[in-house]
Amino acid sequence: TNIILMGPPGAGKGTQARHLVETRNMVQLSTGDMLRDAQASGTEMGKKVAAIMAEGKLVTDQIVIGLIREKLQDGSEGGFIFDGFPRTLPQADALEKLLGEMGMKLDAVIEMQVDDEALVARITGRSTCGDCGEVYHDQTKPWPADGKCANCGGTTQKRRPDDNEDSLKTRLMEYYKKTSPLIGYYWAKGDLQRLDGLASIDEVQKSIGWILGD
């Protein structure tokens, strides 16, 4: 099964993708994570995108398509979860072409609907584990009081430089200008499924399971 998780920043794409990796043996392809990894390891590309990402703008199609192309070669038994990709129409075209070349297809595009007000709270309260990537939220899923990640025991709680109100505003504008047109595009193709992203993490999990035919 190959799916796209689509939704504005903070919709819960990463949270749900991690669950699908654990339960369905799928591979998560998050272009945001790949770009952050490139920064952390100090590659030329990583240095080039750092300022753009901190500001909340999209990096070039060419860079992210290259990253996805590379990861698709590795294959995945349980299928791929595209998380944060595609974000523009050229990226959607490139994905269709890449999947076609490999004899694969998209099974569903899942739009996680949330309202903008909720996103500010989601983003400004987010932290992640520096060791395993588990996603936390100051109110809804707090970092354990003993200071250790509930998933791996790690002690590094991280916050993203783009998780502030200014960058979020830019990220939202980029989303509505460049990414949201994809929703109509996938709807017209008959691939679109929508769910209420404001429901609890467990409930969203269930909705996705239902869409995937559990």
Ligand code: AP5
């Ligand atoms: P990226 O890393 O993709 O960030 P994003 O799209 O802004 O998405 P987020 O990771 O912020 O949110 P999410 O939906 O995964 O939410 P999460 O599960 O963490 O991209 C970052 C940057 O990289 C871009 O701005 C761009 O510069 C660049 N980039 C990446 N891909 C690109 C591309 N294809 N093209 C061009 N540029 C690209 O949840 C958020 C918070 O809410 C967490 O604290 C979580 O615990 C909480 N939460 C989650 N679900 C629930 C729930 N149901 N109820 C209550 N709380 C919840």
Ligand code: ZN
């Ligand atoms: Zn951890």
